[in-house]
Amino acid sequence: MSKHDPRRAAPAAHAARRLFLRGGTGVVVGAALPAWAAPAAVPAPGDAPPVYPTRLPAAVSMDYGLSYGMISGSGRLTWQPPLAGRYQMQLVGRALGLQLIEWTSEGGVDAAGLAPWRFTEKRLGRDPQVAEFRREAGRIHYPARPERDVPLPRGTQDRLSWLVQLPAILRADPALQRPGRRIALFVSGARGDADRWEFEVRDAADGLLHVRRLPPPSAEVQGEAWLAPGEDLLPVRVRLAKDGDVLEMRRRG
Incomplete structure (x- = not known):
């Protein structure tokens, strides 16, 4: 039998898949980018985040190294402008x-x-989860959890789109890139979890712009990103944490 015979690879892949499905660390990897759900925080009247001007980046495909505890892998982020x-x-x-x-x-x-x-969020061994942003109705709808539907403020992002929206805001208004400045976004996941995310610009290091989510008492997911000025301020590093569990993505190349 050949050294690279696929019949040998299949049992290993099957065993790994069982690890993810039975509740091992890998389940958390699949869940943590980031899929932790919390009750949606309904924005109070007058408390919706401000509307910012934006300058969207060019099309790009970025490769990352991914780590969560003892598990390591790879990620690819692809962005196609309108x-x-x-x-x-x-x-x-x-x-x-x-x-x-x-x-x-x-x-x-x-x-x-x-x-x-x-x-849309797909995870190994789990049913896909979806958030629908129904702008005409002004609601975010979660087909799997309709009881969690929430109002849809202007400028609302999902758990993926904020990685482009935040750089686009910073590119449009360089004054917001100064340390101590803050940017607020309403961000929704796919599991009925939506909340106000307020980011603060921190002191830059290694030529990167560091932004970190301020942790309100109800925050379930803490996040921070390091943005590259020479690459349309797109993230070269992303760090997400919850209850001591940390997921990190670092740009390759």
Whole structure:
């Protein structure tokens, strides 16, 4: 039998998949980019985030190394600016020869920047989860959890699109890049979880712009990103944490 015979690889892949499905660390990897769900925080009247001007980046595909505890793998982030009024964005994460996650954000552009229509989260061994941004009705709808539907403020992003929306805001207004400045976004996942994310610009290091989510008492997911000025301020590093669990993505190449 050949050294690279696929019949040998298949049992290993199957065993790895069982690890993810029975509740091992790999399940968290699939869940943590980031899929932790919390009750949606309904924005109070007058408390919706401000609307910022934006300057969207050019099309790009970026490769990352991915780590979560003892698990390491790779990720690819693809961004396609609006064509015929529609943008597309995707993040795929792999480890142990398996595709753990596939996130897709698609939508349009309005005066507040990216305007997601649909966010889909696929994880290994789990049913796909979806958030529908119903702009005419002014609601975010979660088909799997309709009881969690929430209002849709202008400028709302999904758990993937904020990685482009935030750089687009900073590019449009360089004054916001100064340390101590803050940017607020309303961000929704695909599981009925939506909340106000407020980012603060921190002191830059290694020529990168460091932005970190301020942790309000109710925050479930903490996040920070390091943005590259020479690459349309797109993230070269992303760090997400919850209850001591840390997921990190670092740009390769």
